[in-house]
Every structure is written in structure tokens, then in C-alpha cells.
Amino acid sequence: MGGRDEKSSVRRNRSLSESIKGLFKPVGIGIGGSNGEANNNANGPSNGNKQNSAQENTKAQQPARPSEMPQLGTKKNSGRLGNIATNKEAELSSSRGAPIQAPASPLQSPVLQRPHHGLPNVSKLSITPLSPPGSDRDSIASEESHPRSKKGSSGDEGEMPDQRKDPRNNQKMQENKLHTPQMSSESQESGTLIDSILENDESDEHIHSKEHSKDQAQSGPYVNGRRSRANSHVGRSGSLKRNDSLSSNNVQGNKDYLRARNRADTFSASSLPKFSEIESKCVLQVENFKVYENGFHEHNLKVSSLVTDGNDNLSSSDIAKQKSSFSLSGMFKHHKEDSKQLENALSLIPASRLSLYQRIDRSRSQAVEDEQNGIVGIMENGFQADDEQDESKPKDKATPRIVNTNAAVGSEELKLINTLSEKIHSALNGESLKIEGQKKDIPKFYEQYGKPVGLIGHGAYGVVKVCSRPKTPKDIAPFATYSSGKKLFFAVKELRPKANDQIDRFSTRITSEFIIGHSLSHCHKKGTKVSPNILTIFDLMETNDAFVEVMEFCPSGDLYSILTRKSKNGTALHPLEADCFMKQLLHGVQYMHNHGVAHCDLKPENILFYPNGLLKICDFGTSCVFQTAWEKHVHFQTGTMGSEPYVAPEEFITDNEYDPRLTDCWSCGIVYCTMVLDHYLWKIALRDEDVLYDSFYEEMKEHKQFYVFEEMRHVNNEISRLRRAALYSILQIDPKRRITIDSLLQSPWMKHTRCCVFY
Numbered sequence: 001m002g003g004r005d006e007k008s009s010v011r012r013n014r015s016l017s018e019s020i021k022g023l024f025k026p027v028g029i030g031i032g033g034s035n036g037e038a039n040n041n042a043n044g045p046s047n048g049n050k051q052n053s054a055q056e057n058t059k060a061q062q063p064a065r066p067s068e069m070p071q072l073g074t075k076k077n078s079g080r081l082g083n084i085a086t087n088k089e090a091e092l093s094s095s096r097g098a099p100i101q102a103p104a105s106p107l108q109s110p111v112l113q114r115p116h117h118g119l120p121n122v123s124k125l126s127i128t129p130l131s132p133p134g135s136d137r138d139s140i141a142s143e144e145s146h147p148r149s150k151k152g153s154s155g156d157e158g159e160m161p162d163q164r165k166d167p168r169n170n171q172k173m174q175e176n177k178l179h180t181p182q183m184s185s186e187s188q189e190s191g192t193l194i195d196s197i198l199e200n201d202e203s204d205e206h207i208h209s210k211e212h213s214k215d216q217a218q219s220g221p222y223v224n225g226r227r228s229r230a231n232s233h234v235g236r237s238g239s240l241k242r243n244d245s246l247s248s249n250n251v252q253g254n255k256d257y258l259r260a261r262n263r264a265d266t267f268s269a270s271s272l273p274k275f276s277e278i279e280s281k282c283v284l285q286v287e288n289f290k291v292y293e294n295g296f297h298e299h300n301l302k303v304s305s306l307v308t309d310g311n312d313n314l315s316s317s318d319i320a321k322q323k324s325s326f327s328l329s330g331m332f333k334h335h336k337e338d339s340k341q342l343e344n345a346l347s348l349i350p351a352s353r354l355s356l357y358q359r360i361d362r363s364r365s366q367a368v369e370d371e372q373n374g375i376v377g378i379m380e381n382g383f384q385a386d387d388e389q390d391e392s393k394p395k396d397k398a399t400p401r402i403v404n405t406n407a408a409v410g411s412e413e414l415k416l417i418n419t420l421s422e423k424i425h426s427a428l429n430g431e432s433l434k435i436e437g438q439k440k441d442i443p444k445f446y447e448q449y450g451k452p453v454g455l456i457g458h459g460a461y462g463v464v465k466v467c468s469r470p471k472t473p474k475d476i477a478p479f480a481t482y483s484s485g486k487k488l489f490f491a492v493k494e495l496r497p498k499a500n501d502q503i504d505r506f507s508t509r510i511t512s513e514f515i516i517g518h519s520l521s522h523c524h525k526k527g528t529k530v531s532p533n534i535l536t537i538f539d540l541m542e543t544n545d546a547f548v549e550v551m552e553f554c555p556s557g558d559l560y561s562i563l564t565r566k567s568k569n570g571t572a573l574h575p576l577e578a579d580c581f582m583k584q585l586l587h588g589v590q591y592m593h594n595h596g597v598a599h600c601d602l603k604p605e606n607i608l609f610y611p612n613g614l615l616k617i618c619d620f621g622t623s624c625v626f627q628t629a630w631e632k633h634v635h636f637q638t639g640t641m642g643s644e645p646y647v648a649p650e651e652f653i654t655d656n657e658y659d660p661r662l663t664d665c666w667s668c669g670i671v672y673c674t675m676v677l678d679h680y681l682w683k684i685a686l687r688d689e690d691v692l693y694d695s696f697y698e699e700m701k702e703h704k705q706f707y708v709f710e711e712m713r714h715v716n717n718e719i720s721r722l723r724r725a726a727l728y729s730i731l732q733i734d735p736k737r738r739i740t741i742d743s744l745l746q747s748p749w750m751k752h753t754r755c756c757v758f759y
């Protein structure tokens, strides 16, 4: 493993600009660069473009955010390279004797004890300040109700019996107040019901029966546990329920639900079905997360607070007032100053006879047909004659031959990149934007996206505002953004160069962010659908003094805020809720990978939510294109990308070429652990720098186990086991041994996971 020196050489092999370098005829200053290289490589750029673009894009070089929403105080530095949230407040509170908010290791088996002697207080990795000593933690986190501390619990029998019986361990637990994803007795009991419910998931029938017979052969306690639960399931109310959870009513309930549930391909972002409409009893409730007798669940995430109502001059006390009094109805008021600024915004996307989406669709469909018919007009230089019907285009241009019709970056995106790059450079050089026919044809900003109604957050390049407009007859459900009543909402992110930004770097950053996000949320060939888990990017526009990116609005904000809010109440996410999020995350990442793009900065801050639990991956500013439409092979990366706690170990090795899909997979694993543990696993996956990671490394090497994973509890033994096995395969230090996203989605754990979106 590399040391710190290696890490400091933060760079990236192939940013978007590098990926496409030379593939398309430059328009002067565009990202396209020289086409000389491209002519030598019909299949796209070589893997040798290592020189520069990492520094352009890596977040390591971004200063901390100018300001943050008050409740995100600790977010400011969280997870940014070189700027980790060690969380002074957490240290402070732990030194005051606050409960340790971490998987301390009181229950580890003797064989696991040695490696983590002398570990620092893991609470330093907390993502939020700890609760004050003696604070009332949620039942799920309560050590008293921990199944393993409960005499006669049917919890994890057969897994770690010695530990559970050891009174010293129980005492230590009392001292440490474990704050890991332990299940309360109630949850655990509900888990027994959930256990039987999960067995009846039609889609998992085969897997389950396989697992089940294996289980019968291997694990007596689990089978016995199920038998012993046969007639008594205790719900939240404590009332006894008969074990006929799949009575005819419930079966009908399931069918209704399945009918109403979002299929990924007929998906409506606006609303998941209301469970109250379905006849099924709630058997588990943790805050707003409810699990029903028919096995499905409901999230009800809180709607984020607006930081201001659009007037940027509000003081922090005003902000606090705003926050507490915020409701979605407050978003219906428009704010004059912002309206003026945005009213004159002009889209940088070129107007054309055909809409961009139509053209992208056409070019992809044409490529598929050509491929099927064996027709590829390859020119001498290996490029394909460009015979599209865009009349405005000079006839002598050629595009490379498309070999991968799934790729997010194809010829239309290349054209757009060059156009945008040119326009951004012109704008930054003070030249006014020239858009043909802009006055007549192009709808004004507020007609398209409405007027500003508030400010949702601050990013590294400016604020994020919320705009809303009334729905029109042209807006047909499912809407591509959040809708409430008669309104549609959009998130509008300002992008302003920072004082020390070079034009090229800024231009590359926003072009990457926009093009990758935009193409991912629109690219699909005939017969395939866009993933519901990728944030839709609508537009990139220029105002008088900034660029603005118009996006789908996610009213429940990001996962980081959700976790920090939860942490304040002393809870992590319920494992069933976290599993649902994980499945959605993996589907989103799988979609990206299928389209030749790796995210490279997956972390809670880049995962947004709808109140119904629908997850959206956002922030493609550091994503890399590992395969364009002209490339058959995956290009590997070098250099470190992303935010330290989520970065895979192989990224820190100097000049090591790694598969960005596997590093994304590692980050997903860390994100999952953060959701259920409520703290980072480690600050950085470098043995020299992080004793926690070192401990993980040693344990995995010597015992093929990690005490944190061994102690994690799910709703029952079987799911604990399946999840643990999956976590080991995700967090494989050697990427060659790491599971792929595709295989992970096929793993028994994910197959058993009920998810809000039906893929």
C-alpha cells in the first residue's frame, strides 16, 4: 500500500476531457483537444492520458465550502480529501464521558481481540456530535434492549455464543453503550415477523428455498428460532399477532402493492404508493420508517429545511428561524431579486430543429441498427462517415465508429461538450452569449423552471436555489422532478468560478458535471429506460454573473443530512431502510457503469432523496468516462479521486492503474456501513495513517474477519449472515477479489432485500 507521499500526488488519469481527447474535431478552445491523436486510434483514446486532468477535477483541491446549512456544521469538512471530519465536538463530548458511539469491541471472540488493542476511540469518526451523556437513545440503539444482552434472546444464537454468555462482555457493553446497528428487542421480535415475511417474497422464492435448505443443514438455531416463533409475533404495540401474515388478505395486499409499486421502467418520481391505502398492519416503526406485515416498507423522510427564503443576506439567527418554520407551502412565494437574475438566464444548450434528446436518441438508435445490419461506414482513418441529418453541420466532419451503443458519451455529447466549452470560455472572457433565435424561440427561464422560492444549500461553487412553477397541460406524469399539488419544483445550482480558478479548470469541471449528469439522465437506446436513481439534469444556463445548472429537486436533501439528523436522536438507519437505500444505490451505480461512467465520489453528500425514500445519485463533477461509445475496452484510472473515508485502498498506490468500477463498489460498501453504523469505518484506507484501517487490514489478513462486521446485527441471523458475507466481498482490499456491482446485486443479501423501487 502506498504511503502519504503517494496520496499527495492526487491526480486522475481520465476525466471526461481526457476520455474524449482527440476523438472529436476541436472547435478551437473546446475540451476536444487535438484530433491528431484520435486519428491514430479508431477505438478511442489510449490509456496514456495521465498527465493533467486530475488536478482539474479532484475535490482535494477544492477549498472547504464557503458556508453550510447550520445543521450541517460538521459536514463542512466531512469526507473531503485532506480535510476529514475528525469532529472535535465528538472528541470533546467523548472526553466528557459521553457514550462511545462506535463499534467498540466488547463482544469480540478472543481470536479477534488482539488486532484492535490500542485503537483510538472510534467516536472520533462520528459524523455528528455525540449525544450528551445519559441522553435517551432510540430503542434501536439501546444497549439494554440489545438482543445479545437479553437473557434467553433468540438473537444470534449459534453465531457467537461464548461472547454473548460472557458477563464481562455485557458489562463492557453497558460501559460503552454500543451505538451500532443493534436491534432492539422489539425490533428483533418484529424481525422475526419480518423474517417470515421476507421468506415469502415471490421474487426471492428460489433463492430463499436454496438458502433455507442450506440453513437447515447448517444452522439449527435459526431454523429452531423460526419454529419457535410460529405463533407469536409481537408488533410495535406488543399485541400478539398470529403467524398468518400471508393470509389471503395480505397476499392480496402484496399484489396490490406490487401493482402500485414503482417499476424502474414505468417509474414515477412523484409518489410511491401510500401504505395506508393497502391493508397491511405496521409491524415495526423506527421514527418515520415503517415495516408492514406484508413485508413492504415506507420511508417518509423529512423534507429539508430551506436555509433562506432566497434573500442571501439573512443572518444565522434568521436562518435558524427559517429552518424551524419551513414547510413546502413556504416555497410558493416568489422572490423578486432572484427572479430578475434568473429571468434573463439563457440556455447554453444549442437550439436546433430537433431537440437534443431526439438527436441523441436518433444517433443511438441509428448506431444500433447499423450494428445489427453490419453497416458501418468506416473511413480510412478508422472513423465513421457522419451521415446524420443535422443540416447545420458541415459535411466534411467525421465521428469515430460507435462500438458501444450503451455509452453515455457519444457523438451528440461530444458536440455538446465542444459547444459548451466554447460558450463557457467566451462567457468567462466577457463576451456575450450568442444564441440564434434566442428571443423568439427559446422559452424564458421562469417559463421553463419557474421563479426562485428559497435557498436549499451552499455548494463549493455557489448556492443551490429552489424554483417552482405551476404545472401546465404539457407536463405529463410521471414528472421528471418533484411535484406537489399544482407545482413543479427544480433545484438550480449556481456555478461561479472561485477567485483562484483557472478558466480551463472551471470550464472542465462544469462541463463534466453537466454533460455526464445530463447524458446519464437522458441517454438510452430504444427499449431501455433511464435509471430512476440518477438525478435528472435539465439544463445549463448563463445568467449575468454566473452559470446555473437546473436539476431535479429532491426535497429530502442528501443522505449526509439524514444521517446527521438521525444521529442527533442517537440512531443509525434501520438496517431494512439502509438495505433499501443500498439496493437503489447499487442499481444507480450499475446503470452508470453500464453507460461507461464511474462516479468516483460516492458518499452520503452525493446521494439525494425524495420523502418517499427514492434515492438519486448526484454530483458528476468528478466522474470519469471509462468507456466512450467508440471504445470496446474499459480504461483504468490512476490517482486518488473522491473523499478520503470512501476511497478504495488501491487508489492510494502510486501509478497504480485501477478499475474505477471496483472503487465505486468499495465506496458503496463504506456508504452502507456509514448508514448503519452512524460513523465512518476509518478516516482513510492507508495503514500508515489510520490505525482503524490498519486493524481492518490485519484482521482480514490473519483471520479473514473484521470485528465490526462480525458484530453487526440485522433483523435475523440469516440476513446478518448474508449481509456480512456481502460486506466482506465488497471490502476486499485486493480489487481482483472484490465483488462487482452486478454480482453484488445478484447476491443473496440483495436478492432478499425489499426495495421501494421494483427493478
Ligand SMILES: Nc1ncnc2c1ncn2[C@@H]1O[C@H](COP(=O)(O)OP(=O)(O)OP(=O)(O)O)[C@@H](O)[C@H]1O
Pocket: 065, 456, 457, 458, 459, 460, 461, 462, 463, 464, 491, 493, 535, 551, 552, 553, 554, 555, 557, 558, 605, 608, 618, 619, 621
Ligand atoms: N437537486 C437537489 N435537490 C435538493 N437538494 C440539493 C440538490 N442539489 C444540491 N442540493 C443540496 O444543496 C447543498 C449544496 O449542494 P452542492 O451539490 O452544490 O454541494 P457540493 O457538494 O459542494 O457540490 P459540489 O461538490 O458539486 O461542489 C447540499 O446540501 C445538497 O444536499
